[in-house]
Amino acid sequence: MAPWSVIRILLVLSVVVAGLLAWAVQSGRVDVPAHWNPWAPLNVAEPPNWLTGYKLQRTAAYPTLCSAVLAASTLEHTAIPDNATGDGCGWAAAVRVDDARFAPAFTLTCSAALSLAMWERHALQPAAQAHFSQPVARIEHFGSYACRNVRGAGGEGERRSQHASANAFDVAGFRLGNGRRISLVNDWEGEAAEVAFLREVRDGACRFFKGTLGPDYNAAHRDHFHLDQGPYRICR
Ligand SMILES: [Zn+2]
Missing domain, CATH: 1.20.5 (Single alpha-helices involved in coiled-coils or other helix-helix interfaces)
Structure with a gap:
């Protein structure tokens, strides 16, 4: 032959x-175990693997599926009605995250909230345990929804920010279980453990969010991680 x-x-x-x-x-x-079955819905509690990115994407594309998956997670939230303002702002398929760990409450698309839940569980908490033997008790933040354009180095840009559709969340720092506070503005260039922790937390966000920007990106992000589910894949 x-x-x-x-x-x-x-x-x-x-x-x-x-x-x-x-x-x-x-x-x-x-x-097949659910986390190895591409047709099984995502379960936030299951350890991430090479199928997780695909499952996150698929879940984000179907609002009802996203609501169901998020409802089964430990992230406290309530569904809220869509809100189109007509000027490129507002939100669709969003939730109000009213979780004590993330207080004060804020509005976020279900898709971004799901990535937030995955990141908190599978990247943030393990990093805090690894570097400080402590859980993260509070995630300090600058909120999510803001009807505004992308902020460039030279002021307001032309394009609507992912914040304008509640598809982005800005994290400023963390309070550990023992009360120790780690902030981006003070500790990005701090002690070795803080430096390693914050980079691990940033790299972990890149696994679950489409866009992750921090102090390495530009001066506008020196005091927070910008996490979004926008169209562009970026990790800096
Ligand atoms: Zn931001």
């Missing part, structure tokens, strides 16, 4: 096997 026909047979066979496998998993005939 010519080598190309062997290759062709192998290709057809692998497509058939992959198709059968996909059918068996999707129809529940083969029992």
